[in-house]
Structures are given as structure tokens and as C-alpha cells.
Amino acid sequence: MHFKNLLKVSCCFILLCLFALPALAQNVVVTGKVTDSKDGSPIPGVSIVAKGSTAGTVTDVNGNFKLSVPSSITTLTVSFVGYNKKDVALTGAPLNIALDASSTALNEVLVVGYGTVRKKDATGAVVKVSSDDFVQGVTTNPLQQLQGKASGVVISTASGDPNDSPTVRIRGTVSLSGGNDPLYVIDGVAGADIRGVSPNDIESFDILKDASAAAIYGARAAGGVILVTTKSGKAGKAQVSVNSYVASESPEKLPKFMDRTQYLAAFQSFYGHAMTAGTSTTNDQGANTDWFKLLTRTAFTHNENVALSGGTEKGHYRASVTYNDQNGVAINSLRQDLNGRFNFDQKALDDKLLITIDATGSHTKQNNIAPSVWLNAAAVPSVISPFDPVNPGYYQYINNTQENNPIPEALYLINNQVTDRLTGNLRLDYTLAKGLTISPFANASHGIGTSLIYYPPANAYSPVGNLISAVTDQFNYTPQLSGHGDVDKGETDYTNTTYGATLDYKITFGKSRLHVLGGYEKNVFAYSNMRVGAHDFNDINQPLEAIGSANSISTADIGSDAGQYTLKSWLGRAEYNLSDKYNLTANIRYDWSNKLGINNQSGVFPSFGAGWTISNEDFMKGTNWITSLKLRGSWGKTGDQGGISNYNSQFLFGPNGKFYYNLATNSFLPAAFSIQNQNTALRWEVVTSTDLAVDFSLFNGRLNGSFDWYNKKTDHLLYPYTVPTGGQYFVPTILANVGSMSNKGFEFSANYKIFKTTDFSWTAGGNFGLNRNKILNLSGTLNNTTFNVTQANVGSTSGLGISGAISNIAYLKVGMPVGTLLLPEYAGLDANGNQLFWKYAADGSRTAVKDPGTLNYADDGSTQDRKFYSTDPKFTYAINNTFTYKQFDLNIFMRGQYGSHGFNEAAMDYTSLQKLGTYAVLADASQYGIKSSSQPSTFWLQGTSFLKLQSATLGYNFNITNNRYIDKMHVYIAGNNLYTFTSYKGIDPELSTNAALSGSSYGIDVRTIYPRARQLSFGINLILK
């Protein structure tokens, strides 16, 4: 549903009613055309009033108008929502009137969920990012268009994999259990998959950042809400737009390991003898392999979009098809999307009924690259060849402990995924009486994902592996198997259905306007999946999809699962405006869900907001430099259900992946086991937030911006507590709502039109976001069991010879933000090149020690040998500059963060000279002279502040006046990820902010990252007649 356009259309009709009737004296007939000053497109529905009379009309779909005015009239007043009002003198000739879009952003209409609100009436923190402001260039995920564009919305990409999705955090991390992603609402369909919509089809994003705005979405809104409005047709003749780009992608930066010369020299200098030459994979094979070079490429990406749109006053349509083909910089990686969208709306029943129908479908194919490829590429030294030195024509069978040959792994290990998504959405708006509309709606989303994974037999690429059939051990047993290929095929499908209705009532009395909305909605979320695996595909040519022909299929490799839950909700909103000065908003949502504990299945999420438009007060009348000034404040509650799976509250038995043996039948039989404790009190996490803000527009709208201060507190924070087993608890963890966490912050955004002349304009914008996250408490009580947690290990670094306590560095710590690391304190190198660490005595004195066994790795607070370090940035920021000169446009967009830290895992693993002869070593390792084994410590904790030149676009608008086919043509070249300014020594300072409760890599620069790509693209936007 396209609310913004609906509003425009409504205005158009209202104006028609008001002005089309009274044309009295007919002395002069004035004709003319109204266009947008920016792109010259005609504006339909513009109000044309003869100044000093009641005569008036509106423009038709082509922007033309014809009006009879008394001869005394010399001036027309031309006005339209979203444009500056303009007085135009009559000249006698047909008028060409160009309207400027309103300079004050406060005239924007914001989409707020189940409706819209004028920005000037908004009391909550809502940011709109329209297609004009999107990040340009290669965008295969809609979120890339939004990256850095809204203060407080941190979108981070931790890899260059076209199949990866960025992490989105709105005003910080509110949950520890994974419920941090915002709720996506695409044209009114809540919970939609953002990857199911093509970036080309998006008109705008509206981001609900605070509870006042988001509370209408209740239990799903704690991570914020991103409302996506897709493009829709406009009244007028059919328009065909064609958008296309081609891009070349290359790795932005690759790790630098020692090449052959450096490696052999370092080996000689470290061991005092040359590395033995030979054909073994631990010898010097005479190679000079740059593994990362071999695994990466300059990739070609192209994207085509064709859209047909148009409509009449009564109905609009738009149909759009997009094809995207992105190869990715890693060999054999691929993403292809075919996406179709159809938006349609039609008025009926004397315009009392508006029917809106949207349908989308998408088909995505992915070839994924196993993360271990990057691990292997890093680990194998340059002196080892990818090819078999003994048997030419074969890949080498590298059989060392930690590493395999990454080249065949990337080429032949298959990890493909195909995803199909369908969404249908129907909405009816029926006007029952003046101001009263009932709107039933229903939508359904269905998705099917199929994955196929194939691990080739270990001996598939090398004749050496075939020797395995000759294995005999000391028992002289005949080997049972001589190698195996594994196939794994899985299918997942989901169906989400929603139906409901809202009742909307608007009334004006005196100086007051009141807008009330109420509704009911029911959602059912269902999924099912299936998986079958097979072993011993010994022949690499065996057809993989014929799983039944594998030599070994076991019941252990067959699995299926299904589940669903229901969410039922009541919602309401009231907005009150007095004299355009005072706004009050209240939202309420009552949610009920059967996935919660039986004693806590429902919750109420209220919010209140107030706004005071100071600039409309009488005492401000004389202050001309202030165009608009508004104070607003809000308070509200939202819920988070992301961390709760469908049956989390129940005591369950289930298959445990294990079997018991029955000698009688000589078979393994499935075992069932208690798999989950019961928590009848399991409930939503609740985020209470307060927001205080100033919106301003100064100097006749040239400078717009806002300040926001917020304070959010998550209560009933979910955490999987370990519980003592044996008695009432059957498995060692229970998910309980006990803790609390806070996010406090400050945001600033501004946009300044520095210059604007006929030929040249310069607009600068920027935003700044500061968020302080803090875990307040993780202790509490559930059913008489006391949880006393002050810190918890949630993730680890991995490395050669690093496991157990020393690897467990990612922590949650009460009083610290998420993304905290626990590390020994580095104390320098001793004379022999051993890294030293501070060991603390009970009296606080410290000594530098080298033995790993000497440090106390207990994390119970009993030792100071390790300390906590936050990796969170102090602030994030973005700077945008747009220049236009005649027909040229140039946009330069930079974004950055400051004060963050990251643990450089690759440097820890590949800097010690002890690794020479076994593993690859980084090119700069010799300068550190570290000879002891790898040890996590503060030495590897490095600053990750950065400023990225995220995109730069240079475009040209062709001056096309009388072409028969082309209405408008714009070409551009764009660069993405052009340069990163940073002092960080790793590959890229933008690290994962995934703070999952297990496997957290927040703040750790893991070794398995797909290299990021620098993209150069050339694109064209055409509008055909």
C-alpha cells in the first residue's frame, strides 16, 4: 500500500471538489503547464488559484491547466503538497511554471505503520530516507542503499560475500538472544523478508527508532521498525523506466603473507638452516603461491530493471522486473536474483472503496564459499604448490592437520542454495462515512529454500589419495572404506499469513484535529524443513541429486522438523493536534502469542508522545531565520520476541541425534531424550524508551536537522542460564527473563543547502550517532532458582594450538557493553622473543611471565590476569556531499566510526616465527620477532576507527527535449568501497557486531572472512515515452 501517493491522490480530489465548480466571469483564459523544477516532470493535481478571486483549477495528469479568470486578475497562486507555493504573474502567453520541492523536510509525510503522519505532526523519532538519497552503485541488498544514511541506524557489512546480509542495529543492541534485527514492513506486510524486494523498486524507507513510533508493532518492535514503501504508478500516461548497471568488482584489500623469498629467508634466519626441499607438503616445494590471489578474481556484475507504470485518477499500476547477476570476488561464488513486483490500486463504488493489491515473487540462486577456504588460504605457506609436484595435472592432496588445499575446496565443494519467495497482499479501504474508513487486509508470504551441499571424497583430486585403499593397520584388518563423499540436501519452507482490519476516524473541530485508529490482526507463522544426507559418493561423477544411489544412507542423516506459532494483536492509535502547535500521540498494542510460557502469553505495549511546534507560536512570528522549530518527547514500551523459538517454554522430549544399540537386531535404534526444560513464565523482553528531540529548519529551509537524545532499557532480558541438573532441571540450560540492559545515546543529523544557483548547487549532509550500551544485570530468580551471573563466555578466538580457556575471549560482562573481550595483558617480549604477560599477585603487584600455564585463566573474578576490554565504537558518523553543475551531478558519501577496537585473530595466528615450516606467516612478521606460540592478549587488540569512502557517483543528465522515445536519460559511474582510512593492521576494520549468545564474534576479526570488494559500476537510467 502506497500511503504517500494515496495522500497525494486524495488531496487532488479534494482540490478538484473545492475549485472545479465556481468559474463565473470568463474574461481571460489562462493556460499553462506545471513541472518539477528538479527533473522537469509534470505535476498533476496542482492547485491554481487566481489571486484575489475564487477562480481556480487543478492541473491534469500531464501537468496542464486551463483557467478562466476575470480580467482584473494579474497573478496566479500555484500550490501543491510537498512544493513551495509560488505566485506567477500573467503574461498573456501560456505559462511554464516550475515548482520547487519544499525546502523544509517537515512537510514530508512519514509512514508510521497502519497509516501515515505529516512529519510536522510527528512526535516520535522517525527517519525517512527516500530514493534520491540512497547509496548509489552496486546494491544487491536493499539495506546497502540505507547504509550510513540515518543517524542511529548502524548497518555493518562484515564480509564481501554477495550472499551475506548486513547486520542492522537501530540505537544499539537491545537483546542478547538474537532479537536485535528490526522488523521489516514492506508495503504494510509486517515481518517480510527484506531480501525479497529489489533495491530498484524501493521508493523510501521510514525507520521507526523510538517506542513512540514503534509501539504500534508491539512485541516485534524492540529492534526498531523499518517500513519499506515500494514505487507505485502515477496518474498519467504509461511510463517505462529502464535502469541498468554493469560493475567490475575486485578485492579491496587482501592479507599479505610472506612470499617464497621472504619465507625461506625467514626460515633460514629463525632455524639457522635452510628449509628442506622436497615434494612433501611440509617441505619447500619450490613454489611461490599467493593463495589469496588464486582464490580471488575481478568479477563482473550486472543488474537490469524494467518497470512499467501509469494510471488514471481512479487507479494506478506499476509492474517491475529485476535481474541481478553478481559473481563475487571469490572464484566460484555467485548470486543471481530474479525479482518481479506488481502494485495495483483502484477506486470503486463511487470512490468509497480503494482496492490495493500487491504481489511479488523472487527467485535467488546462491553459490556459497565455505569459510574454511579462507582459513586454508591463510594457513598454507607460499612454498607449497596447489598442484601435485609428483603427478602433473592433479591438484595436490594437502593432508596437514589444520589445512587442506583451498583451491579444489573452493572449486568442487558445492554449497548451493535456491530460494523462492512469493508474497501477496490485499487491502480494502472503505469509507463508511466522512472521515471514517474501515480497512480489512490480508497477506501471505511463502518461501521455499533448497540447499545442496557436497563434500567430495578426499582422494577425488589426486592420485595420491587412492593409495588409501592399501591401508592396513597392525591388526591386518581390511579397511572398510577408502574415502567418502558426502551429500546433504535440505529444504525449508515457511508460510506466514496475516489478516486483520483497522478502523480509522478523522475529525476536525474548532482548532483541533483528531485522528483515531483501532484494529485487530492475527498472524500465523509456520515452517517446515527436511534434510537428507548420504555418504560414500566415491565417484565424483556420480549424479548428486540421485541420493538413493549413495553407498551409505543412514537414518542419522534423515531429519525433518516443523512448527508454528500464532500472534494475535489489538492495536490503537490516537493523534491530536491543536492549532498546529501542539501534538499528542498515543499508541497501544495488546499482543498475545502461544509461543510464550502459559502464564505470560500476553502483554500490553503503550506509548505516548508530545510535540510543540514553537515556530508556530505568536511570539516567534518575528524570528524570520527560523523556518520551523519543534520540540518533541516520547515514552513507550516495545517487546522483543526474537530470542524465543516456537516451543521454548515447554518441557520437551525429542530425538537427540543419538542411538542405542540392539545386538538382537544388530542395529542402532533412535533414542529420545529430554531436550528442554519448562519455563511457564517465559515472556517477551520489554524495552522502555524515552526520547527527547528538537527538529529544526532554518534560513528559509536551507538548513534542516534534528537532535535526539534517548534512553532505552531492556527488562526481562532473556538469557540461557545454566542450571544445576539432576533434579527439577533435565537439561543444563533454561531460557529465563531475568536481566536488564540499557542503551543511551545521542543523535544529530543535518542537511545544508550551501549553494544553489541555476547552474551550480552544493548540498552537504551528515549524521552522528553515539550509543552507550551496558549490560545492567544478569542475575535474578526463577522458580526459586537463583541465577547469579556477572560474566559469561559467549565466543572464542580460534587459532593454531589455541583451544580451551585461553581461546574463550568474547564475554558478556555486567557493567560493560556487549562486544567485550577478556584478555591477558601484554607485557612485551623477552630477549628470546617470547611474548610476556602480566601476572598479578594478590597484593596487586605484577610480574611478567611467559609460560602459558602460569597465567590464571579463571573467569570467576578470582584473578586479575585477564581484564575486560570493550570493542564498541565511541560514535559513528557519515558525511554526504552532493554537487550539481548544469547537467552533471556528483555525490560523495563517506561513513565512519571512532574509538572502536578489534581483536586481530589472523595476526595472532600468523605472526609467530615458530609457525615457519608448518604454516604461512604474515609478511610483516619478522619485524615483531615473536618466537613463542600464539597467545591471545591485548597485543592483538587494535584500534578499528575508520572512515570509508563508501561511494562516489558522477552522473550526467542528458538534455532531451524532443526525442520520440526517450523522456529522460541519466548515466553515471559509481565507485563503492573506494578507500578506507584506518590505522588498523588487519584487512578491514569493520568487524562483525554479531553478539549471539554462542559463537559471538563481536569485536573479533575472524580468519574466515570472505574478502570485501571494491566496485566500479557504470549505469544508465532511462525513462521512455
Add this chain to the structure above:
Amino acid sequence: MKKKHLLITAALLIGVGVYSCKKEINPTKASVTKEAAGGQTAYLNSIVLGTYTQLQGLTANNAMLLTAEETTDALIVPGRIGGDWADGGVWQQLWLHTYTPAHGNISGAWDNAYNTIGAINITIDLVKGLPQNAATTYSVAELQTLRDYFYFLLLTNFGNVPLITNSSTDASTVKTSSASDVFTFLTGELQSNALKLSAKTPAQDPTQYGRLNKWGAYFLLAKLYLNQNVITGSTDNSGYTKCSQYCDSLMNSGYSLMPNFLDNFSSNNTGSTENIFVIPYDHIYAQGLQIQMMSFHYNQAAKYNWSSTGGPWNGFCANADYYGKFNDADTRKAGWQHGIQYAADGVTPLTTRGSDSSLVLNFRPQVSNLYTATEYDGVRQQKWQLTPGYQSQDADFALFRYSDVLLMKAECALRLGDAAGALTYTAPVRTRAGLANFTSGAFTLDSLLAERGREFVWEGWRRQDMIRFGHFGDPRQFKPSADAGHHLELFPVPTEALQKNHNLTQNPGY
């Protein structure tokens, strides 16, 4: 008109909403609720026997059996040059007896035992909820015996532990029971349940394979009484007498020594008449036995086609002192890998890696340094037969073996003053190993401890044996002085367990 519409619509919506928001359990599709599980006898059977699958984790490098073994002279895990197994010193702490309540292996062992005990307790409740008959009575007795085995592990490793025998017990407040009380409870429950359980060996009744029956209960009783003085602090001989009696019963139960020692560890060892109670393993269905991955050298991956699953990790080994206990004639010595290791063709020597990449891989018993040992230091254990291509092995892991019955019987006889009688029980074990029996003059408790060391390498008995024979705290390589006192003979109660239940009492000395 307007108001009428509004009212009707509002009333309808409210009606639908209020009706639909009752309390409602979300019906499961792929798992079974407790209520449903209790009502289905067939499904319940998979829960009852499914509790045995908890045993599959027992042989992990950081689980109860091997963690106990890692504190003894039989298993050393040196850090290797290059950093493998340095791990902040956790493995070396076990060798040096400097372990603390924060040690991850110790808390893992504790948790695994109580997770299983909890599962057994709820399963017993579910069985008791069914209409009672002979089958339900049998199931309860069997489940309790399996629970007794886990308490036996807790008792012999931790001593004083909370005794939870009911799923309604609040595990977060239950108090520690003394080792003596746990001992009394276990012996009582085992004695009463043994009589309810099957007296058939798997050879006589295949359904008994991998399960505890009367003979499993008797074996546990023999072990408990053998260690009675250590556990309860008693000083008399009553434990040995009782142990001896249970051994007598076991010697008349149908079990016997296999002619070939290694047959008890083969990939297809289900027919072993010596294995009384095993963990059935399978490389696909019942994974978990992968001791060779801890022990073998990286480059041995090629020989056994492990590279696709990641090669072995070059950790666990035995030092010269321990390896020196094996006579060359001892057939059990074949369980160790010593000397030059070859590729799959049996001819091409494997090489080491790193700085010594030119060297032939030649395992030696010497362990040169506890933190920076060479790649080839220490001999490796391989008595469990390997399944090439898979990390997880097919051999079933014997927890109770008949040869242990014979050696327990011998020990009791010796301790009760019948050295000559004792020799008759050691004879078959020595003979099977290709060795002459001990001679009466040279036969001491120490020679029996050494014999047990050779017979049960890495089977999880060494810690208990060394404590019982009084040698657990002895000085050893890298540990020049004897342990101060005996407190290290009990593991500390893990820090995490103390945090979860403030009523637990830490063992003395920690």
C-alpha cells in the same frame, strides 16, 4: 448510520479478539511433551534405553574417564612446539596436579554426570506413571543401576557430591552428601536392584548388550567395596572380603577372557565374551570414540584418510617412565605406536612438520618438555581399532572387562593375605599377554598396580588404582615433589556448580 457501523464493527472485532486470546499451549510437531511422552509405552522405551546414549560422551578428551586418566602417570598431554595443546596450560595442570575448581574438564565431567542423572530421574518418574507391571519394575531397576554408575563416577572422582534421586528435588538448593553416605546409598540400591535384573550375558541374551544387568551391578559393587577404605575412610578388610565375593559371582556368570587381548578393542567387538559393559559406538550412528585423534601425529592423517575430516592433533601420549613398564614380550605393547611411522603403503616413512620437516616421524617415549615438546615426543595409543576415513570409530568401548574381575579378585586375595591364591587369578591375564606369571617372591601390591597399568591403559581406572595403592601423589617427570597431603585425590567441586547451588560444600584443600 456512522455510529451504527462503528459499533457493530467494534463489537465484532472485540468479540473475535477476546475469544481468541485464551491461554493455549502451542501444539508441538517435531517433539513430544512430557505429558505425551509418559503415556506412550513404545516411545517411553526409546527414552529409557536412550539414557544409555549419554555414555557416548564419556570418552571425549575432556570428559570424566580421560580427565581422570590425565591426572595419572599413564597419560601426558605436553604442549607442542608451535603451540598445539598449550591451551593456557590446562592439560599440563592435570599432569602437575595444579588443577583448580575453575578447570573446564572437571566442570564438564561434573555436568555430564548430573545431566544424565537428571534425565534418568525424570525417566523413572515417567515409567512410574504408567500402569505398573513386570516391565516397568525392570525398567526402574535398570535406570537406577545406570544412575548408580554415574554416581559411582562422581563418588570416585569427587567424593562428596549432592545425591539427587528424584526429579522433584531442587538441584539448586540440595546439599552435599558425604562420600560415606553416597557409598551406603549406592551399595544398598545396587544390591536390591541386582536381584531384579537379568542374569544373562549378551551371548545368552543379545538384548542385554550395552546395558547394565545383574553382572554390571555386581561389577560396580565389587569396585565400590574394593575402594571402600579410600571412599569411606574405613581401615578394615571388610570391603575386600565383599569385593572378593562379588568377583566370585562374576567368575561364574558366563564371561571369560578373550584369547587375544586386542580382540576386545576391534571394530567389530560385539562378540567379546570379556566385555561386561560397553559403550556401543559407530562411526555414523553413535559417534564419540576418537581417542586416536587426540593422540596421533598430524601427518598420520594421510595413512588413515582423515584429512577430509581434519587430521589428528598430536596430543595424548605416554612418557618413557610409563612405556618402560611394558616388556617387549607383552602383547599389550602392540597397543602403542613407537618408532618410525609409515604412509599408507607401509614403506614410505612419514615426516614431521615445522622446523624439523626433514625428519622422519619417529615416535620416542621421551617427553622432552612439558610445554614445548617435539612433535615426535611420547608414544601413542592405538589399541582401539581404526576405521579409516572417519574420526569417530566403530569399536565399542569396554567400561567393565572380565580381566578386571580377575585382577580385582587377585588384589583382594593379596590384601587379605593369600598371595598364592592371588597368583592363580593373575595367571590367565599374564598368560594372555604372553608373559610368565609373577613369582611369589616378587609379587607385591606394586607389581599388581603395574599390571593393572598395562592391562587397562586409558580405560579410566588408573586414577582410582593409583589412589587405592597410595601412589597418586608420587613425584613424576616434571613434578619433582610429592603432593602435599591427599586432598588432590578428590577433584574440586567445580566453580560453576558452586555458583549454581550455593549450598554445595567445596572439598577440603581447594
